Amino acid sequence: MSNIHTSNNKNTLIISLGDPAGIGTEIVLKALASKHLNQNIKPLLVGCKNNIFQTYSKLIDHGFTNIPDPKKLDIIDIPLEKKIIPGIVDKNSGSASFKWLINATNLILEGKGNSLVTAPISKIAWHKAGHKFTGQTELLGKLTNKKTSMLFTAISPKNGWRFNTLLATTHIPLEQINNYLTKELITYKLDTLLTFCRKFNKNPLIHIAGLNPHAGEEGTIGIEEQKLLIPIINEWKKDNPDITINGPIPPDSCWISSADAWSRISTTNNAPDGILALYHDQGLIPVKLIAFDEAVNTTLGLPFIRTSPDHGTALDIAGKFKARETSMIAAMNNAWLLAN
The missing domain is CATH 3.40.718.10 (Isopropylmalate Dehydrogenase)
Structure with a gap:
């Protein structure tokens, strides 16, 4: 993990990478490479570092040459406990995305960033992992004790x-x-x-x-x-x-x-x-x-700005590197705009 400077985080977006069996990591890395992304944004990724590096390598193999090198990104590494198969959600993928969101929320409550961006999760995977929330919005309301x-x-x-x-x-x-x-x-x-x-x-x-x-x-x-x-x-x-x-x-x-x-x-x-x-x-x-x-x-209703793409995990195309990053770019840009 790179050094994270906490003295001035008005441009830092904390990004939870969503369900690892879905397209979350892919669209985040693609969004960070986009010329349409606000250049003031400084991302802090919360997820599995090894999974981020693997996704980066596969994107390069598929011809996406402008993807940012993960070595130069700030990453909170919470490793996957078991191998995840793209497109197949189970309790392990649900457990991972739940942990990543919990940690990302704690970081922003500690003042490590100015807003939270969440990649899509699978509610089914959460339920398989024993987490009976109907979505990320409901969990965030519970964590902050706020009406959302x-x-x-x-x-x-x-x-x-x-x-x-x-x-x-x-x-x-x-x-x-x-x-x-x-x-x-x-x-x-x-x-x-x-x-x-x-x-x-x-x-x-x-x-x-x-x-x-x-x-x-x-x-x-x-x-x-x-x-x-x-x-x-x-x-x-x-x-x-x-x-x-x-x-x-x-x-x-x-x-x-x-x-x-x-x-x-x-x-x-x-x-x-x-x-x-x-x-x-x-x-x-x-x-x-x-x-x-x-x-x-x-x-x-939260004590911080939280945005997310308007789509789901797109399991049918997960691991095929066909996902569009447009809504993730919009989520990042809107989070920065609303927070600043």
Whole structure:
């Protein structure tokens, strides 16, 4: 491991390498080689040093000649206990990624960096290793004793417009969503979304999606909009009179103006600064369709900035060195930007 200077870490990104059976190490090394990466960033990798060197050698063999030499990188070495087969997740890969994230979190809490970037993990592998968390977001909330929120943010490469979607609920079964959607939760999520959007626009436009088809059609296709969402929105408007909030908007049309703003040469005024989705896939399907390679999973509510690519471990291409690093680059750049 290289010497790690702790006196001034405002540019240091602590990077947990994710599941070693996936594409985490590959996309991190590719991202560090990219000309699109903010050159102020100083990476501190948390993972298996031997695995990093092996991945580097294989990338060179596959023609990626500009990959940074691991000898020149700062690495916290937590060796793999057993050999990992690319594309095959098991308790050993789950145990490794869990340990790496724990150590990376401790480093940032100790002030060794200004933000945390996490490569994808396998929830199945975590469960096989005995770690019953539904994701990295939930573990980070437990480690810091903080109430977290999952937001996906992306910057359009065509016009620089920032696209934000916050999830009211995350990794829970579909049948349980109604039990989680309370006045307190939705109000808190709207406040959280507003605070984030105000980093970029003093008076942002907020949209909130409906739960039912056609946003309930005035109660004919579900009563959640009439009984829960509309009263909450009306009360929130009174508490935030300078903010325009539209909704509940039918989910099948809620992201249309965002898709339009994303693809235009110049943005339009009717595109929202932030959208509140009520459950995981309601928000993630349009986010990935609109901005898959650019979107970044950002955890709000932590005492530090944490970002991650918006995709998973990509086990089907692990070890084939075909993975795109675009979302990891975006995760690193956004972590540095938000922290500084």
